[in-house]
Amino acid sequence: MIPVAYNYAENFLNHIGDLSIINQYNKCVLDTPYNDVFWPRQIELHLPGNLNSACNLKCKHCSGVLFGKYRDNWEYDGLRIIEKLNGNIPFITISGSYTEPMLNPYFITFIRHIKETGANFGVHTNGSLMFNGEENYGVLSEIVKFSTNKDDYFSISIDAGTRESFSYAKRCKESIFDDICKGINILTKKRDNGPSVRVCYLMTEETSSDDDIKNIVNICKAARVDSLRFSIPFANYLLPFNVVQKHYEIKEDFYKDNFYHRVEPYLSDGDTKVFWTWPEQTSTDVFNFSKCVYGYYQATIGADGYLYRCASGATPNKRHFRIGKLDNNIDNFIKILKIGQDLSWDCKSGCFDCNIRCNKAAIDINTLYDKWSNANGL
Ligand SMILES: C[S@@+](CC[C@H](N)C(=O)[O-])C[C@H]1O[C@@H](n2cnc3c(N)ncnc32)[C@H](O)[C@@H]1O
Numbered sequence: 001m002i003p004v005a006y007n008y009a010e011n012f013l014n015h016i017g018d019l020s021i022i023n024q025y026n027k028c029v030l031d032t033p034y035n036d037v038f039w040p041r042q043i044e045l046h047l048p049g050n051l052n053s054a055c056n057l058k059c060k061h062c063s064g065v066l067f068g069k070y071r072d073n074w075e076y077d078g079l080r081i082i083e084k085l086n087g088n089i090p091f092i093t094i095s096g097s098y099t100e101p102m103l104n105p106y107f108i109t110f111i112r113h114i115k116e117t118g119a120n121f122g123v124h125t126n127g128s129l130m131f132n133g134e135e136n137y138g139v140l141s142e143i144v145k146f147s148t149n150k151d152d153y154f155s156i157s158i159d160a161g162t163r164e165s166f167s168y169a170k171r172c173k174e175s176i177f178d179d180i181c182k183g184i185n186i187l188t189k190k191r192d193n194g195p196s197v198r199v200c201y202l203m204t205e206e207t208s209s210d211d212d213i214k215n216i217v218n219i220c221k222a223a224r225v226d227s228l229r230f231s232i233p234f235a236n237y238l239l240p241f242n243v244v245q246k247h248y249e250i251k252e253d254f255y256k257d258n259f260y261h262r263v264e265p266y267l268s269d270g271d272t273k274v275f276w277t278w279p280e281q282t283s284t285d286v287f288n289f290s291k292c293v294y295g296y297y298q299a300t301i302g303a304d305g306y307l308y309r310c311a312s313g314a315t316p317n318k319r320h321f322r323i324g325k326l327d328n329n330i331d332n333f334i335k336i337l338k339i340g341q342d343l344s345w346d347c348k349s350g351c352f353d354c355n356i357r358c359n360k361a362a363i364d365i366n367t368l369y370d371k372w373s374n375a376n377g378l
C-alpha cells in the first residue's frame, strides 16, 4: 500500500473538498478582490544552494540537469511572505529542481518561520549535509525542536544501498553515504513528535544489486524511518516528448518488472513502510487533458525568485512559464497565485509543445479534474 502522503489526488480532494469549487471560483478568478483567494494546499520553495553552487552532488539521474541554474537572493522576501501568509497555506516544502536546500544559509530560518505560523514543513534533501550540519550547528536538533507533528517531514534521496554504488550514482566520495546514514540515525533518534522521515531510492541497473537493496532496507529499518520508497527515475524535465517516451520504453517499462521482483521480498506495511511505485504516469500518453488546475494545489517559487506555473518548468530557460516575481508584498503574491489558477492557460501550447510536462502529482490532479469535468459536461 502506498502511504497516503504519496496519494496526490486524495490529498488534493481533501484540500479542495469538492471539484465544483474550481469552476465556481474560476468564473472570475482574475477579477475577484485581492483578498478573495483560494489558498493552494502547499508552496514548493526551490531554496537555492549557496552563492558558489546550486548543489553539492551530481546525480546521474538529476531531472533538473537541463535547467538554467540561476539563483537569486530572495530569501528575505520569502520569509516575509511566509509570515504574512500566517499559516493560510498549510504546507510549505523546501526542495529544488536543481538545488540542494540544506546548502542554503537560511535553511533552518525557513523551518522556524514556517512552524511559527502554524504551517507544516517538508524538506527534500540529498542528506549529505545532515551529519556535518548537526555536528557543527546542531541543525537536526533544531529541526526536531521546531517540528510539532508527523505531517512535518524530511525526505532523503539516497538512491543507493552501498558506498560504492552511491559514489557511482552521485559522482562523489564514498564517505558521503556514511554521513547520510549517520544523519538519518541521529534524526530518527532525536525526534519525538516529528518530523516523519522518508527515504527515497531511485533504482538503476548499476545501483540496484541484491546487496544494495538488502542493505538499504536494513539501514532504514534499524533507524526506524517511516518509509522507504523504491521507484525508477523518469526522463529529465525539458526533454522533447519523443525522447521522454523512448526513455519510458527502454528505461522504465523495460526494467519495471525486473526491479519490482528485486524489492518485492522486502515490501512491508510495518513501522517502516517499504513500498514501490510503478512508472505508470511517466509515458507521454497521459498528457491528454487541456486544463491545468495544479495552481489550486501548489504554488512554486523557483530558485531565481520567480513564481512559476509549476515545478517542472521552474527555470529562467522558460521565461514564459513565470507568473510573477516574488517580493514581500502579500497583495502582489495573491495576484500571482490567481494567475496560476486561471483555467484559460492552454496546457498544450504553453507546456507540452514547449517540452514542459507535469510531475506525477500534477498528472494525477489534472487527470482527476479532466475526468470530472467531462462527466459533468464542462
Ligand atoms: C531535484 S531533487 C532536489 C532536492 C535535493 N537536492 C534532492 O536530491 O533530494 C528533488 C527530488 O527529485 C528527485 N529526482 C531527481 N531526478 C529524478 C528523476 N530523474 N526521476 C525521479 N525523481 C528524480 C530527487 O531524487 C529528489 O527526491
Ligand code: SF4
Pocket: 055, 056, 057, 058, 059, 061, 062, 063, 064, 096, 097, 098, 099, 100, 126
Ligand atoms: S542532489 Fe538533488 S539537485 Fe543535486 S544533483 Fe542530485 S537530484 Fe539533482
Ligand code: SF4
Pocket: 291, 292, 293, 294, 309, 310, 311, 312, 347, 350, 351, 352, 356, 357, 358, 359, 362, 366
Ligand atoms: S506542466 Fe502540467 S502542471 Fe505544469 S503548468 Fe503545465 S499542465 Fe500545469
